[in-house]
Amino acid sequence: MELLPRRPDRLFPVLLRWMAIGMLSLLAHRLVFLFMYVFQAVRLEPELQDGAVASVLKALFVGLRFDLATLTIWIGPFALLLSLTAALYALPAARLRYRLLNSLFFHAQWIWLLWLHLVSVASTYNFSVNGKHLGWEFAAYFRDLPVLLAGSFVKDPVPTTMLALFIPVWVGAGFFVDRRLSVHAGAADGHPNPGRKALLTALLSPLVVLIAAVVLFRGGLQQNPLRPGDAMSESSPFLNNLKITGTYLIVHDLSDRGDFKTFYPPEENTAFVQRMLNDGRPFVDPQYPLLRRMEARRRMPGRFATIAGPGLPGRPDRQPNFVVLLMESWSAKFLESHGYSAEVAPNFNRLAHQGVLFENFYASGGRSANGLFSILTGIPDRAGRTILRSSRIFNRFGSLPLLLKKKGYQTLFVHGGDLHFDNLDTGLPHLGFDHLAGMKEMEDSGLYSRRWTMGFHDEDMYDMLLRKTDELYAGAPERPFFAMAFTSNNHHPFGLPDPSFAIFPESDPEAAFKNSYHYSDYALGKLIDIIRTKPYFQNTIILIVADHSHHANLDYLQDREIPLLVYAPSFFQPERRTDIAGQLDLLPTLLSLSGGDSPYAAMGRDLTVPAERPFAFFAGGSNTDIIGMMRDGFIYYHYLRSSQSILLKGTHPVDMRDMQAEQPQLAVELDAMTKHYYQFARSLEKENRIWPESISE
Structure with missing residues (x-):
């Protein structure tokens, strides 16, 4: 069994053997994880009680992709070093050092594998403690790794001992049986004139190894790279963790650690943010410091406002339907309300005079995932890699x-693009959407044929939305629905279904x-005109909001400005709102408009209730390294x-002067607000303390 290449032309067979060692090692860990937890999972997780064998086999099969990705961590550094020594072999002066370097790398790889093996044992045990593999906890628990290992031996001594012996025995056996690893090299090992094949391998091997490592780590050549969220497609924590490896999660989580920067002690941070969010509703659980309860609300006819009361009168179908239209890159710059000519968006401008328009509304992030996550959860997304x-x-x-859904709503999400992008196909059901329709569903329906780079055009996507809402209403007219539609045509490369829409010249x-x-x-405009003819229109509130601005040719303020239009003529009189608001405010606002009377945990405010000094927080944007706050006519940026x-200055016309010297007290206040707000969101995310596992109504 050759575990080190005697010559460069033997490099790739040796690397294949090491890949086999790595895959067998990872399989051993996965089988031990299965053995340790499958019986408990079948007992505690109802979804596993029928078809457990098929579910487990599927999870093991999916896990092969994560094993191959993990190989780049287990074997990749060793493979790259071997390929570099192979390149040295092409230099006559370096050939004498070739075997010595390879021998050093072999022993380093043995130690590296042993270390990763112990980390994986600890990760397997961590599932019994935290219900997941090690991720960010690796850094936090690094000093406690011996304790985790000891706990694994105490809890499950037989499988843990087998794992502990697996890699040393495997690699040690290879070491002793490989006679070619002797210190003295044979004549062939030090051959002064290597053949053309050896020289060609020596020159190409670093490039080949590097490309292979990148492809394996990203999970293949598909458009979207492999992500931890791809393993989390089941409701069963056991099945999700059976697919993935602790090593893979640790590397991903540690690459995000800049987003979890700590500025203040935890107790001080919690108290500060609770003061920021104080609206008279008490926080009800120290373990979940965002958790509050919204009192029952009832609509005040003619105004975008609610007042405390006994709840919505009448039957359940008096609760309004909600249709949220998430507009791709819908910068406020081009709207009449923001000083632009009416020709770009005549339909929106017309609707703005018939609804409640928020003129100082801001995106909570700079990408679609940031906006979507902020709207749906009321929690700001990360400045770096999105939580999605x-x-x-x-x-x-x-x-x-x-x-x-707890209030009786049906839930629907429609998008003309690929739902696998940003893990929408797996993440959105977890966030509460029962019905999803994306590019694949639209294609399978056979109703639509006009495709462009990002999927189906907005008209066709809206047609699917109408068909789905018709189905929901026809199937249960007594139940309200919450539908969200995400457009795509305004995304680069800016698709048009027909040249007639190209009304602006190329100049x-x-x-x-x-x-x-x-x-x-x-x-x-076409969608709204059709909705107005539907039987559910009189009881429907439509919200038109962007995911973010389009970032090009915008000043720093325009880069944040997006519209929010609440269109519901049977509910609210036309109104222009000038108070500062943002995407984080939509969750408590819609909850209030649905009648309140519900627990909630969000970092936004209810826009139906006046605020004394409103603010809007953001994380990320054209530059993903920033967090910031808007308040009192100023915008504050902090670079992480x-x-x-x-x-x-946070009003038009903009001014690029840094005003910290002119407004020192305000700068200090906004700095504290910005850092506290972001740390609080990331701390609760990291510790999974946003929403309790169960909650009494």
Whole structure:
């Protein structure tokens, strides 16, 4: 069994053997995890009681992708070092050092594998403590690793001992049987004139190994890279953790550690943010410091407001339906309300005069995932990698769809693009959506044929939305529904179904974006006109909001500005709201409009209730390294990595002067608010303390 290449042309067979060692090792860990927890899982998780064998086999099969990705961590450094020594072999002066270096790398790899093996044992045991593999906890529990290992030996001595012996025995056996690892090299080992094959391998091997490692770690050549969230597709924690490995989770979580920066002691942080969010509703559980209860609300006719009362009168169907239209890259810059000509978005501008328009509304992040997550959970997303792409999306959230489902609502999400992007296909059901329709569902229906780069055009997506809401209403007219539709045409490369929508000339540097904006506005107007004919329209509140701005050719304030339009003529008179608000405010606002009378945990405010000094928080944007706060006509930025900050004017016209010296007290206040707010969100995310496992109504 050759575990080190004698010559460069033997490199790839040796690496295949090491891959086999790694895969067998990972399989051993997975089988031990299965043996330790499967019986408990079948007993405690009802979904496993029927078809447990098929579910387990499927999870083991899916886990192969994560094993291959984990190989790049287990074997990758060793493979890369061997490939570099192979390249040295092409240099005559370096050939004498070739075997010595390989021998050193072999022993380093043995120690590395042993270490990763022990970490994996601890990760397997961690499932019995925290219900998951090690991730961010690895850094927090590093000093406690011996305790975790000892706990694993005490809890399950036989499988843990077998694992503890597996890698040393396996690699040690290979070491002793490989006679070619002797210190003295044979004549062939030090051959002064290597053949062309050996030289070609020596030159190409680093590039080949590097490309292979990248492909394996990203899970293949598909558009979306493999992510921890891809393993979290089941309601069973056992099955989800059976698919993935602790090593893979640790690497992903440690790469996000900049987002979990700590500025203040935990107790001080909690008290500060609770004061920020204080609206008279008490926080009810120290373990879940966001948890509050909203009193029963009833609508005040003609105003976008609610007052405390006995709840909505009449039957359950008096609760309003909600339709949230999430508009891709719908920058407020091009709207009439923000000083632009009416020709880009004539339909939105018309509707704005008939609804409640928030003129100072801001995105909570800079990407679609940030906006979607903030709206649905009331929690700000990370400045770096979105929670939707991490395993934390399967934390407990008191999300808007889940809260509304408890009040009798049906839930629907429709998108013309690929729902696998940003883990929407697995994350959205966890957040409470019972019905999903994306590009695949639209394609399978056979009703739509117009495709572009991002999927189906907005008109067709809206048609699917109408068909689905018709089904929900026809199937249970007594039950309200919450439907969300996510557009795509305003996304780069700015698709148009017909050249007639290209009303701006190519000489206009923003023509491509404005033309797609115009088409998206056309589809929006068409949708609203059809909804107005539906039997459920009189009892429906439509919210039109962007996911984020389009980031191009915008000043720092425009980069945050997006519209919120509440369109419900049978509920509210037209109104222009000028108070500061943001996407985080939508969860408590819709919960209030649904009648309140519910627990909730969100970091936004109820927009139907006046606020003395409203603010809007954001994390990420054109620059993903920033967090910030808008209040009192100013915008404050803090850069997470460099720890720099800047205070700018938060009204038009913008001014690039840093005003911290002119407004020192305000700068200090906004700095504290920004850092406390972000730390609080990330701390609760990390510790899974946003929403309790069970809650009394």
